[in-house]
Amino acid sequence: VEDKIISYLLKRNFPFVLIGKPYKNIEEITHVDNDNFRAMQEATEHLIMQGHHQIAFIGGCLELVVTVERLLGYERALRNAGIELKNEYIIHEEFLREGGQEAVKELMSLENPPTALVVVDDFMALGVLNTLDELGISVPEDISIVSFNNVLLSEMVKPPLTSVDINIFDLGYQASKNLIQKIENSNEPIKRIIIPHKLIERSSCCHLKNK
Structure with a gap:
């Protein structure tokens, strides 16, 4: 719920994608999750x-x-x-x-x-x-x-x-794919990707x- 790693990465503008739903700062974090x-x-x-x-x-x-x-x-x-x-x-x-x-x-x-x-x-x-x-x-x-x-x-x-x-495979695949996109293009928009269950x-x- 209060993930210090997420706060650390955001503060340093370090590229990352979250598997799961952020507790806060949701509009700043690309994340891949199920509903x-x-x-x-x-x-x-x-x-x-x-x-x-x-x-x-x-x-x-x-x-x-x-x-x-x-x-x-x-x-x-x-x-x-x-x-x-x-x-x-x-x-x-x-x-x-x-x-x-x-x-x-x-x-x-x-x-x-x-x-x-x-x-x-x-x-x-x-x-x-x-x-x-x-x-x-x-x-x-x-x-x-x-x-x-x-x-x-x-x-x-x-x-x-x-x-x-x-769909564990798709969670990992989409997280990795979107992280690569984020690294290659710093202007890549923030996304919320929902994997079907x-x-x-x-x-x-x-x-x-x-x-």
Whole structure:
């Protein structure tokens, strides 16, 4: 949220392109990003359409702009569906396997545990899957999961994860391409480039009535 590196580079007029959304000085920084708000809203709506109303959010550190954007998208989806927001269903951990493990233990110990999870990162989702397995909770029979980033890992785990593909290759390609343009032409205009996302459906979700 308060990235000192960005401030340093801006002050020295050093050419750079940001992958992600700047927290401030947005009109001064060329950045390449997904629409993380919309992507998380769609991921949450996917679970709502399958009959889930008790949907928890496992996010990363709130100092990361991407976490804030995805949390807002989750909240919007619930509000649009008339589903009550529950603070106990929102867990923030680092983007680590261990973070996912601790988060899911907290959630599943609630009096009314969630029937579905949105997890902001595939690596955290791996920790979630491992912990659910340790607790004897089956995916998707007992709980459904939608994850993010669609890294190779997401289709190799059991069950394969429904995950939002953020087109990682295109993020890197467009960032590099626009940095080269900026270096070659100091008058290159500031750009905001949005890379499309896509929900990849696999085996980690099922309709609530089948549980």
